[in-house]
Structure formats: C-alpha cells, structure tokens
Amino acid sequence: xxxxxxxxxxxxxxxxxxxxxxxxxxxxxxxxxxxxxxxxxxxxxxxxxxxxxxxxxxxxxxxxxxxxxxxxxxxxxxxxxxxxxxxxxxxxxxxxxxxxxxxxxxxxxxxxxxxxxxxxxxxxxxxxxxxxxxxxxxxxxxxxxxxxxxxxxxxxxxxxxxxxxxxxxxxxxxxxxxxxxxxxxxxxxxxxxxxxxxxxxxxxxxxxxxxxxxxxxxxxxxxxxxxxxxxxxxxxxxxxxxxxxxxxxxxxxxxxxxxxxxxxxxxxxxxxxxxxxxxxxxxxxxxxxxxxxxxxxxxxxxxxxxxxxxxxxxxxxxxxxxxxxxxxxxxxxxxxxxxxxxxxxxxxxxxxxxxxxxxxxxxxxxx
Amino acid sequence: xxxxxxxxxxxxxxxxxxxxxxxxxxxxxxxxxxxxxxxxxxxxxxxxxxxxxxxxxxxxxxxxxxxxxxxxxxxxxxxxxxxxxxxxxxxxxxxxxxxxxxxxxxxxxxxxxxxxxxxxxxxxxxxxxxxxxxxxxxxxxxxxxxxxxxxxxxxxxxxxxxxxxxxxxxxxxxxxxxxxxxxxxxxxxxxxxxxxxxxxxxxxxxxxxxxxxxxxxxxxxxxxxxxxxxxxxxxxxxxxxxxxxxxxxxxxxxxxxxxxxxxxxxxxxxxxxxxxxxxxxxxxxxxxxxxxxxxxxxxxxxxxxxxxxxxxxxxxxxxxxxxxxxxxxxxxxxxxxxxxxxxxxxxxxxxxxxxxxxxxxxxxxxx
Numbered sequence: 254x255x256x257x258x259x260x261x262x263x264x265x266x267x268x269x270x271x272x273x274x275x276x277x278x279x280x281x282x283x284x285x286x287x288x289x290x291x292x293x294x295x296x297x298x299x300x301x302x303x304x305x306x307x308x309x310x311x312x313x314x315x316x317x318x319x320x321x322x323x324x325x326x327x328x329x330x331x332x333x334x335x336x337x338x339x340x341x342x343x344x345x346x347x348x349x350x351x352x353x354x355x356x357x358x359x360x361x362x363x364x365x366x367x368x369x370x371x372x373x374x375x376x377x378x379x380x381x382x383x384x385x386x387x388x389x390x391x392x393x394x395x396x397x398x399x400x401x402x403x404x405x406x407x408x409x410x411x412x413x414x415x416x417x418x419x420x421x422x423x424x425x426x427x428x429x430x431x432x433x434x435x436x437x438x439x440x441x442x443x444x445x446x447x448x449x450x451x452x453x454x455x456x457x458x459x460x461x462x463x464x465x466x467x468x469x470x471x472x473x474x475x476x477x478x479x480x481x482x483x484x485x486x487x488x489x490x491x492x493x494x495x496x497x498x499x500x501x502x503x504x505x506x507x508x509x510x511x512x513x514x515x516x517x518x519x520x521x522x523x524x525x526x527x528x529x530x531x532x533x534x535x536x537x538x539x540x541x542x543x544x545x546x547x548x549x550x551x552x553x554x555x556x557x558x559x560x561x562x563x564x565x566x567x568x569x570x571x572x573x574x575x576x577x578x579x580x581x582x583x584x585x586x587x588x589x590x591x592x593x594x595x596x597x598x599x600x601x602x603x604x605x606x607x608x609x610x611x612x613x614x615x616x617x618x619x620x
Numbered sequence: 621x622x623x624x625x626x627x628x629x630x631x632x633x634x635x636x637x638x639x640x641x642x643x644x645x646x647x648x649x650x651x652x653x654x655x656x657x658x659x660x661x662x663x664x665x666x667x668x669x670x671x672x673x674x675x676x677x678x679x680x681x682x683x684x685x686x687x688x689x690x691x692x693x694x695x696x697x698x699x700x701x702x703x704x705x706x707x708x709x710x711x712x713x714x715x716x717x718x719x720x721x722x723x724x725x726x727x728x729x730x731x732x733x734x735x736x737x738x739x740x741x742x743x744x745x746x747x748x749x750x751x752x753x754x755x756x757x758x759x760x761x762x763x764x765x766x767x768x769x770x771x772x773x774x775x776x777x778x779x780x781x782x783x784x785x786x787x788x789x790x791x792x793x794x795x796x797x798x799x800x801x802x803x804x805x806x807x808x809x810x811x812x813x814x815x816x817x818x819x820x821x822x823x824x825x826x827x828x829x830x831x832x833x834x835x836x837x838x839x840x841x842x843x844x845x846x847x848x849x850x851x852x853x854x855x856x857x858x859x860x861x862x863x864x865x866x867x868x869x870x871x872x873x874x875x876x877x878x879x880x881x882x883x884x885x886x887x888x889x890x891x892x893x894x895x896x897x898x899x900x901x902x903x904x905x906x907x908x909x910x911x912x913x914x915x916x917x918x919x920x921x922x923x924x925x926x927x928x929x930x931x932x933x934x935x936x937x938x939x940x941x942x943x944x945x946x947x948x949x950x951x952x953x954x955x956x957x958x959x960x961x962x963x964x965x966x967x968x969x970x971x972x973x974x975x976x977x978x979x980x981x982x983x984x985x986x987x
Contacts, residue, residue, distance in 0.1 A: 285941035451923070453820060453844040456939055459924075463944045475946045477820040477923055479845050479878025483952035486880070486910055511846025513853070517884040543853055556818070556844055557826075559926045561937025570928025570937055572823055574652035577830045579842045585850035 263468070264427050265308070266316050266383065268376070274327060276320045280307045281423060285464035286562045293317075296325035296337040303344050303351070310424025311498075311534070312386045314345065315354035319379040322358045326375040334362065334371070350533070354382055383426045389531045390428035392598030397434025397494060397529060400601065401443060404491050411446040411472065412438070413491045415481055418450070418509035419457040420496020420529060421465045430529040431494045432465070434596070439471050447473040448484060452509060454555040454581060478511050482518035493519050493526045494596070500528070500535045502616075504589030504604030505542025510582050516591035525593040528604070532597050535609065537616045542586040553579035630835070631794050632680050633687060633750065635743070641694060643687040647674045648790060652831035653929045660684075663692035663704040670711050670718070677791025678865075678901070679753045681712065682721035686746040689725045693742040701729065701738070717900070721749055750793045756898045757795035759965030764801025764861060764896060767968065768810060771858050778813040778839065779805070780858045782848055785817070785876035786824040787863020787896060788832045797896040798861045799832070801963070806838050814840040815851060819876060821922040821948060845878050849885035860886050860893045861963070867895070867902045869983075871956030871971030872909025877949050883958040892960040895971070899964050902976065904983045909953040920946035 269275040269292070276293040282305070283289050291307055293299045299321025302308050308317050318341045325337035338355050345351055361378040362371060404412045420431035428436055438445045447466055452458035459475050466473040476484070484490050493515055499507040506512070506528045519526035539545045557573045573579070592604035602608035610617050636642040636659070643660040649672070650656050658674055660666045666688025669675050675684050685708045692704035705722050712718055728745040729738060771779045787798035795803055805812045814833055819825035826842050833840040843851070851857050860882055866874040873879070873895050886893035906912045924940045940946070959971035969975035977984050 285944070286938075451820065451939075453818065453846055459940045459944070464941050467941060467943060473945065475923060475940060475944050477845075477877065477948075479820055479876075479881065479952075480947070480949050482880040482884065483877060483915065483949050486953070509846075510844065510850060513849040514846065514881040514885060517849065517888055518881060521884055548850065556842060559928055559937065559939060561926055561939040563930070563935055563937045568930055568935075568937060570926065570930045570935060571653075572818075572926060572928040573826045573842060574831050574834060576834065577652070577826070577842050578840065580847070581844075582847050582850050585846075586853070 263422065264383075265313050265423055266320060266426065268320075276324060278302055278308055278317065279423070281309060281461065282307055283567065284423075285460050286567055293321065293324060295328060296321040296333070296341075299324060300337075300340055300344055303341070310419070311348060311350040312425040312531070313423070314348050315350035316379070316383050316386065316426055318351050319354045319358050319382045322355065323372070323375040323379045326362075326371045330371060331362070334375070353533075357382065386426045387428065389598045390425050390430060390433045393430050393529050393531070393596050394428055394433030394437040396598075396601050397527070397596045398437040398441065400492065400525070400527065400596075401434055401438045401445065402441070405438075405443045408491065411444040413446050413448060413489055415448040415484070415490045415493045415515065416450065416462060417458065417478075417495045417512050417515055418452045419461040421462050423461050423465050424496070430531065431496045432462070433529065434494060435466075435471060436469060439469070445471060447471060448481065448490060449473050449475045450478050450481060450511070450515070451475060452511070453478055456560070457509070460560075481515050485518050485522040485524050490519075490524050493524060495528055497528050497530045497534060498584060499546060500530055500595065501539040501542045501546070502535070502537050502609065503540045503542075503606050504592060504595060504609060505546075506587045506589070506592055506604070507542055507546045507584050508587065510585050513585040513587045513591075516587040520591045526591060527594050527596050527601070528587075528592055529596040532599065532613060535613070540606075543588060546586055548585065549583045551581045551583045553581050556581045630789065631750075632675070632790055633683050633793065635687075643691060645669055645675055645684065646790070648676060648828065649674055650934065651790075652827050653934055660688065660691060662695060663688040663700070663708075666691060667704075667707055667711055670708070677786070678715060678717040679792040679898070680790070681715050682717035683746065683750050683753065683793055685718050686721045686725050686749045689722065690739070690742040690746045693729075693738045697738060698729070701742070720900075724749065753793045754795065756965045757792050757797060757800045758804075760797050760896050760898070760963050761795055761800030761804040763965075763968050764894070764963045765804040765808065767859065767892070767894065767963075768801055768805040768812065769808070772805075772810045775858070778811040780813050780815060780856055782815040782851070782857045782860045782882065783817065783829060784825065784845075784862045784879050784882055785819045786828040788829050790828050790832050791863070797898065798863045799829070800896065801861060802833075802838060803836060806836070812838060814838060815848065815857060816840050816842045817845050817848060817878070817882070818842060819878070820845055823926070824876070827927075848882050852885045852889040852891050857886075857891050860891060862895055864895050864897045864901060865951060866913060867897055867962065868906040868909045868913070869902070869904050869976065870907045870909075870973050871959060871962060871976060872913075873954045873956070873959055873971070874909055874913045874951050875954065877952050880952040880954045880958075883954040887958045893958060894961050894963050894968075895954075895959055896963040899966065899980060902980070907973075910955060913953055915952065916950045918948045918950045920948050923948045
C-alpha cells in the first residue's frame with residue numbers, strides 16, 4: 254500500500270511524500286475490490302472527491318476541504334482561495350465538519366499578515382486539522398480500550414465486538430471512532446474479533462469496515478444486519494460499539510439505520526452497548542432525539558441497486574422488479590435508555606445529560 | 621399471466637388445462653425479473669424443480685413432490701412410482717412437508733385395489749393436498765383479517781403491516797400464510813399497505829414478497845431490514861405479521877433470521893406482533909426455542925453474493941473482498957414473550973402452551 258504512514262497501516266489523506274504540490278487520498282468508491290490512491294492536483298479535484306464520494310465520513314470530508322484550500326492557495330493565492338472556499342462550502346450542505354474546516358483555514362488566513370506565506374499557513378492548518386482528528390480518535394480509542402481490556406481479563410477466548418456501518422479509519426483520518434478501541438486492543442495483544450454488520454443499503458460494513466479490519470489484520474466476520482440478535486442470544490457478542498452522526502444533550506444517538514435494532518437486542522440480552530463519538534458531534538441544543546432529529550430519506554436506488562464485482566469489474570445490479578416502490582431512511586435514533594455508555598475523547602460517560610455534562614461542564618449553561 | 625386460477629390471481633402449481641400429462645409451476649428462481657411458467661413432463665422434472673429451487677416453501681415443496689408422483693404413476697405405474705418416491709424423499713432432507721406428502725400419496729396407493737386406477741388416485745391425492753393447503757391458508761387469512769379489520773375501524777388511512785421474508789402465496793399453493801390476511805383484507809376493500817423487509821441474505825422480500833403483492837395490486841413499499849425499528853418509532857407500522865418455520869409448544873417462533881429484531885422493536889413501541897402458521901409447523905415436543913432449536917448455517921456465498929438484473933440478464937455479484945470471512949445463520953428464534961399472538965387455521969391464540977392447547981386440545985397429553 255503506497256501510503257506514508259505504514260506504522261499506523263494507513264492514513265486516509267496525506268501530502269505526497271514525493272511532491273508537496275499533490276495531496277493523496279484513497280478512492281473509497283472502489284473498495285473493497287480495488288485499492289487505488291487518487292492524486293489531488295488542484296482544489297477542483299478535492300471538490301470532485303467530496304462531491305463524488307471518493308471520500309466520506311465527516312472528519313475526512315472536512316480534512317479534504319482543508320487540503321483543497323491549501324491547493325487553491327498554492328495555485329492562485331488569496332483570490333483562488335476565496336473561490337475555492339465558496340465552491341467547497343456549497344458542495345455537501347449537511348456536512349457540518351466541512352464548513353467548520355473551511356472556517357478554520359479561513360480564520361488562519363485572515364490572521365496572517367498581508368505579506369505572510371499563505372501556502373505554508375494553509376498547509377499547517379490542514380495538517381493541524383488532521384493531527385487533531387487523529388488525537389481525538391486515539392483518545393476515544395484509549396478509553397474504549399479500557400472496556401475491552403476489562404472483558405478480556407474475565408473471559409477465555411476472543412473478545413467479540415459487534416459494529417454497525419463504518420465508524421472506522423476510513424471515515425476519519427486514521428484509527429476511526431468505533432474501531433479505534435479495537436485497533437488499540439490489537440496493538441496491546443488482546444485477542445479481539447469483530448462481527449461486521451453488512452449495513453444495508455450502502456454496505457459500508459461489507460465494503461469498508463471488513464476491508465479496513467482485513468488490512469490491519471484484525472479477526473472479523475461479516476454478517477447480514479439480521480444476524481446480530483441471534484448472535485447475542487447465544488452469547489457470541491461481548492460488546493457492541495457503533496459510531497454516531499449526532500448525539501443529543503440527553504444521550505440519544507442518531508446513527509446509521511438499524512443501530513436501534515442492535516441496541517434493542519443488546520439490551521434484551523444484557524450485552525453492553527457503547528457509542529463512540531468525538532464531542533464535536535454532540536448537539537447540545539437537542540434533548541429528544543426521536544422527536545427532534547429529522548431523518549433524511551435518500552435515493553431509492555441505494556436500496557434497489559447493489560454494487561458488486563462481476564468478472565473483475567464493479568457493476569450495480571437491480572435486485573427488485575422495476576416498478577417496486579422503495580423507501581430509504583438513512584438513520585435512526587437509539588434512545589439513551591438503551592445505550593450503556595458514550596465513549597468520548599475525554600472519557601466514558603453515561604448516556605445522559607448528567608453524564609455528558611460531567612465530562613463537558615463548559616456546556617452546562619447551554620440549552 | 622397464463623395461470624388457470626386468475627380469479628385468485630395465481631396458484632403456484634397446477635395441472636395444465638391443455639394437457640393433463642403436464643404439471644405447471646412458476647420458475648421462482650427468475651423472479652422478480654422474469655415470470656416464467658415451467659412445465660413438468662416427467663417426475664424427474666419435479667425432482668429437479670425441488671433440488672434447484674424452482675420452488676421453495678414447505679407446502680409448495682410437498683405439493684410438487686405429490687404431483688411428481690402423479691407424473692411417475694402416469695408414465696410407468698407402480699414401479700416408476702416407487703422409484704420416484706425414493707428419489708424425491710432423498711432430495712431435501714430437512715423438508716418435513718416433502719416426506720409427509722410422499723407418505724400420503726403412498727398410503728393412498730397402498731389402499732387402492734390392485735386393479736385400481738393409479739393415475740386417477742395419485743392425481744386426486746395431489747389435488748387434495750393442494751386444496752387442503754389452500755383451505756389452511758384461507759383459514760389463517762380469515763382469522764388474521766379480523767385483526768386487520770379491527771385496526772381499520774379505529775384509524776384513518778391505510779392499515780400499515782410489516783412483514784419479513786416471504787410467507788406468501790409463493791411459499792404455499794395460494795394466499796400464503798402471513799400474506800393471506802392481507803389478501804383477504806384487500807378483497808374486503810380495506811385500505812392496506814405492506815412494508816416489505818428486503819430479507820437479507822436471500823432477498824425473499826425484495827424478490828418474492830414485493831413481486832407477489834405487486835401482482836395482486838396490494839400497496840407496498842420495500843425497505844431494508846434495518847428500517848423497521850425507525851418506522852415503528854414513528855407510528856408508521858400498525859401490525860407485524862410474519863410466518864414461521866417451526867413453533868414450539870410454548871409459542872417460541874423460529875423464523876427467518878432477523879425476525880427477532882423486528883419483534884423487539886414491535887415490543888418496544890407497542891406494535892402488535894403476530895405470527896401466521898399452519899398448525900402442522902408446531903413442534904409439540906419442544907418448549908425452549910432459543911435453547912432447543914438448532915439454527916442451520918448456510919453457504920457464505922448467500923451473504924457475499926447478491927443476485928440482480930444487469931442489462932436484462934440476471935447475474936450474481938460479489939459485494940465483498942474475496943478474502944472476507946462470512947457467517948450465514950439462516951434463522952433466529954423469537955421468544956414467546958415478544959409475540960402478541962399466533963394466527964392459525966383454527967383461530968388466533970396467545971403464544972403460550974395454554975393458548976395453543978386451547979385451540980389444539982388433542983396435543984394436551986403429549987410432551
């Protein structure tokens with residue numbers, strides 16, 4: 254794998270070691286069938302990578318925008334930078350991290366003297382955004398590792414962890430959120446095995462999570478989304494860890510559709526259910542996740558059509574009759590009462606306002 | 621649709637109206653992309669149809685065996701019949717209905733005088749097996765209809781019913797088990813709408829249930845298996861009806877993998893969860909379904925590969941990296957405590973030993 258951070262297996266975005274005018278990413282659209290590094294030469298390449306989902310996952314989208322601004326500054330100074338910032342901001346309207354990253358690089362530039370080195374400044378800021386994201390993942394990883402270690406100490410055989418969707422390295426800069434504790438457990442020599450939910454409709458489990466666990470040599474088994482309850486009934490799951498797109502002040506968790514069903518099964522079988530999250534995804538203004546978080550409906554083709562490999566080519570096949578009506582809800586909300594705990598970069602807490610405020614007291618006044 | 625029972629939309633197996641030496645079935649392997657009637661000329665064609673899954677579903681497999689014995693008797697008398705019975709018995713070892721149907725036609729033949737008309741006798745018995753199965757489906761349908769009618773009377777808009785897998789007409793001779801109440805509600809003019817779970821890994825929902833509901837003009841929407849919990853949280857499901865492969869004396873229900881997760885969501889949201897079953901699928905010798913029912917693991921390719929249509933051809937694509945380990949548990953067990961009631965041909969009862977014995981007192985002595 255032509256990737257500069259082989260000690261960490263991979264990063265998802267990096268400055269080319271051979272050419273500082275080129276930013277490199279993994280073309281995630283082709284995974285798991287093909288690992289291809291894609292070069293970003295111009296900021297427009299970064300925009301296209303975001304638009305066409307070469308990259309996905311909030312932290313990685315933000316980082317790609319930041320690096321695109323570096324490319325813009327390198328190519329055409331402040332004028333080109335402004336043009337790029339406007340275009341990037343408009344690309345994925347719901348991606349909070351995207352605008353946050355753009356604002357941050359803009360602020361850095363605004364603080365720079367008129368004759369300052371804007372190329373160096375934007376590069377530094379993009380690097381800082383990535384490095385901080387890695388630190389957040391590692392913080393989540395260390396706190397989650399404590400949970401895994403505790404289970405490993407009281408049982409024989411592997412610690413079996415179930416995860417849903419991809420809250421993995423591929424969604425962040427490295428390590429991931431839900432996967433960070435797993436990778437750190439592996440590094441510590443703990444015997445871990447991951448049940449990977451396929452995660453219909455977009456198959457992030459089979460196409461991304463299984464792939465990245467395989468790349469890092471973590472034992473794993475792919476299952477259909479329907480199977481987790483049966484596994485828990487039979488003692489085959491020690492711990493569930495998922496990611497989240499948005500967590501309310503009271504600890505309700507919006508995540509990929511189907512997460513709620515796994516939380517119900519975990520609760521019914523006494524299996525601990527944890528959610529890993531960077532604190533930036535906490536929405537301090539919302540309490541009731543089920544009532545207040547709007548759930549996006551996406552393209553029905555994501556349900557009717559499935560991407561796979563046929564004779565060496567990636568194709569998309571229609572699994573339905575052409576006139577079949579389809580609904581495609583992208584997320585669901587898991588009520589806090591089903592969540593054993595939240596794993597944040599500052600520590601593990603109860604999924605409750607009290608639990609969250611104990612770790613993040615600066616938000617006590619809000620809401 | 622070239623099918624003799626257009627008043628009932630279709631049967632799944634019938635004697636050709638043009639040629640009494642030909643039995644006709646639907647080649648279900650090609651659904652939903654292609655509706656093709658397949659002719660069985662010889663008993664070996666029936667055996668191949670069972671082996672290669674042109675037909676599936678316990679009642680339909682049994683009926684196909686019975687009609688194959690009619691073809692054998694027509695072609696070569698008692699000698700050919702014996703040969704066919706032996707070969708058919710060995711074809712699907714776990715299919716209880718298969719051997720039950722063969723035993724029944726054999727018994728009819730054994731009771732026939734040496735100079736009796738064996739062609740007429742086997743035809744009558746095959747017809748009787750099919751007619752009785754239709755009566756069982758209609759019985760389930762009438763009792764389930766009462767539940768739907770009751771909901772329709774107290775709400776505006778359609779009665780929204782969620783189902784998992786295919787316990788439809790295509791699994792039986794006609795009407796189905798879980799779908800029979802829906803079809804009867806439609807016939808009565810009740811506004812019904814069915815949420816169809818895709819049912820990974822084999823996609824019986826998207827490929828069979830959605831297709832047969834569409835053929836009969838029942839409003840329906842295909843969803844991924846992950847979506848049902850979200851729909852129930854938001855009041856979009858009034859009733860769940862699934863089928864079952866095996867029900868214990870105490871009302872535990874073994875059904876397609878993922879049924880348990882839907883039952884948990886129904887329970888958590890106060891949605892009634894019913895299971896439709898012919899009483900022949902009750903195992904009166906078992907009480908604890910989770911502990912006592914062995915769950916078959918099937919070919920990992922069912923998970924890794926997905927069948928769909930590409931440029932007019934049905935193909936199978938690989939959705940995983942080639943080295944991804946896969947588990948494929950086919951069924952799970954829903955504990956009786958999560959089942960609101962069982963819909964049988966004799967009536968609706970609580971999912972409990974007491975409930976079942978009230979309807980089937982002849983089994984009180986057993987176990």
